[in-house]
Amino acid sequence: MTVRIDGTDRKILAELQRDASQSLDEIARRVGSSKTPVWNRIRKLKEAGVIGQQTVLLDPEALGFEACFFVLIRTSEHEAEWQAKFLQALRERPEVQEAHRLAGDIDYILKVRVQNARAYDVFYQALISEVKVHNVTALLSMEEIKSTTMLPLGS
Secondary structure (H helix, E strand, O other), X not given: OOOOOOHHHHHHHHHHHHOOOOOHHHHHHHHOOOHHHHHHHHHXXXXXXXXXXXXXXXXXXXXXXXXXXXXXXXXXXXXXXXXXXXXXXXXXXXXXXXXXXXXXXXXXEEEEEEXXXXXXXXXXXXXHHHOOOOEXXXXXXXXXXXOOOOXXXXX
């Protein structure tokens, strides 16, 4: 389903990105509309797949997940069977927050959040015991400078 997004939709989306827990009344007030049209627009955007899963953001460090690793993976395996096994291994590991297939020298990059370096090693050992990889490089993030889920919608 293709949906046409206008300026009001963009304002609503910006408000939802900023704070999805706010009431329909608050969103409507902020975008200069009333509750029912805002609700209808949100419903339309959900049905079109523009708005996906709604969730909350947790503070990883407050919950003891103090180490963030970016894992660069090179593989010499490119068959569908290997790829399916690799993707299944990633899906089964909650430590993997993001996984991307790349163009260039590196085949995949993972964002892995764990308690510490020892927990990363447990993750690493489990992964390489399940799937064959050519080379793995782990980069420890010393400081998160910026992290956002918000898209630059403009208006």
